[in-house]
Amino acid sequence: MATKENEKAQPVDIALVLGYIATKDLVTVEKKISVLTQLGYSNPDMAKICGKNPDVIKTLKSKLKKGGNNG
Secondary structure, X not given: OHHHHHHHOOOOOHHHXXXXXXXXXXXXXXXXXXXXXXXXXXXXXXXXXXXXXXXXXHHHHHHHHOOOOOO
């Protein structure tokens, strides 16, 4: 029985957990991306944390760099 439980267990990516914690109180995806970018997260990791597609993250980061953050 113990081996079946071990086979089902998925490793936890601590970096992603920390990203969730760092952004849990932020409402907008743009604010989350801003914080995660400062912390050095990659686009795919930010996408997992924010529940978005990596292409969406790339587009939003580009807008933020161009000063498109009016909030």
